[in-house]
Amino acid sequence: MHLLIPSARLRQVALLAGALGAMALARMPARAATTPNPEADRLAFRAYFKQRFPAVKNGDWGNGPYAVNAGMRQQWEAIMQFPPYDFALGDGEKEFHRRFADGKTYADCFPDKGIGIRQNYPYFDTKTGKVITLGIAINRCRVANGEKPLNYQKGLMASIEAYMAHTSRGKPFDIKIPNDPRALAAYEDGRKFFYSRRGQLNFSCASCHVQAAGQRLRGDILAPALGILAAFPIYRSDWGSMGTIQRRFTSCNVQVRSVPFKPQDKTYRDLEYFLSYMSNGVPITGPGARP
Numbered sequence: 001m002h003l004l005i006p007s008a009r010l011r012q013v014a015l016l017a018g019a020l021g022a023m024a025l026a027r028m029p030a031r032a033a034t035t036p037n038p039e040a041d042r043l044a045f046r047a048y049f050k051q052r053f054p055a056v057k058n059g060d061w062g063n064g065p066y067a068v069n070a071g072m073r074q075q076w077e078a079i080m081q082f083p084p085y086d087f088a089l090g091d092g093e094k095e096f097h098r099r100f101a102d103g104k105t106y107a108d109c110f111p112d113k114g115i116g117i118r119q120n121y122p123y124f125d126t127k128t129g130k131v132i133t134l135g136i137a138i139n140r141c142r143v144a145n146g147e148k149p150l151n152y153q154k155g156l157m158a159s160i161e162a163y164m165a166h167t168s169r170g171k172p173f174d175i176k177i178p179n180d181p182r183a184l185a186a187y188e189d190g191r192k193f194f195y196s197r198r199g200q201l202n203f204s205c206a207s208c209h210v211q212a213a214g215q216r217l218r219g220d221i222l223a224p225a226l227g228i229l230a231a232f233p234i235y236r237s238d239w240g241s242m243g244t245i246q247r248r249f250t251s252c253n254v255q256v257r258s259v260p261f262k263p264q265d266k267t268y269r270d271l272e273y274f275l276s277y278m279s280n281g282v283p284i285t286g287p288g289a290r291p
């Protein structure tokens with residue numbers, strides 16, 4: 001049952017995460033559990049990464065591992081000469097402008113006809129009391145116009161999102177938390193999930209993407225959590241295809257041998273809300289490519 005034994009490298013990352021985590025906690029301002037303050041959280045989060053990686057420019061946080069590793073950056077620049085997401089981008093653009101049977105298009109479902117709006121997702125819907133991700137909004141639009149919903153992790157969904165991200169490149173994340181206790185609760189739910197340890201390896205998202213950010217894990221360099229969603233959807237060589245944020249959440253959950261939730265589960269939507277809010281001010285770079 002070798003699967004149950006963490007690799008030596010994972011154990012090393014765990015140790016490092018433990019040590020750095022203690023340092024980080026010492027630096028992060030203390031906060032009473034009863035008074036969530038997202039903006040104070042965001043400023044502390046940002047300051048932490050700026051201090052860890054002083055050379056990274058604001059526009060580069062959305063480039064994940066490439067922002068913090070020169071070797072990976074060279075590989076990436078080579079890949080970007082013929083970006084492997086180009087096919088998906090083309091498909092997404094075509095689909096986005098296709099007319100549904102009722103004569104409408106996706107543009108009819110979105111503010112600003114869906115162009116240049118990626119940075120505003122996910123948003124908190126005060127009518128339903130839920131976090132609405134771009135994927136949910138796309139499927140709602142389809143269903144409202146007599147189309148079947150799409151798989152949330154890859155395929156046409158990733159292509160449509162690639163096109164919508166592309167029209168939003170350079171626009172900084174601008175996630176709002178409306179004055180509604182349910183919105184604050186959703187944010188807190190996402191925040192708690194991000195920092196909670198789980199799975200057989202007892203890792204939290206933060207163990208790898210905060211404390212061990214910039215470290216090597218197998219062939220990968222761990223992306224810093226600041227701006228970590230700005231490049232989505234991404235093409236990954238080990239997937240051999242495009243994947244959405246939901247696909248990445250699922251595979252990171254599996255990495256620590258914890259049972260993933262269903263795509264667009266409430267917890268994943270709240271997690272996306274929290275992480276996107278933490279990245280307010282970081283420009284959209286999607287779609288992205290990873291070797």
Ligand code: HEC
Nearest residue numbers: 064065203204205208217220221222223228248252255256
């Ligand atoms: C055992 C370490 C580990 C843990 C724990 C982990 N991840 Fe990851 N994650 C990775 C690796 C490895 C990659 C691929 C390299 C990279 O981009 O960081 C990755 C990539 C990502 C990416 C894509 C980054 C990019 O720019 O391509 C996101 C988003 C992400 N993880 C989110 C999460 C979330 C949310 C959690 C908690 C549910 C989590 N991860 C937990 C190891 C981890």
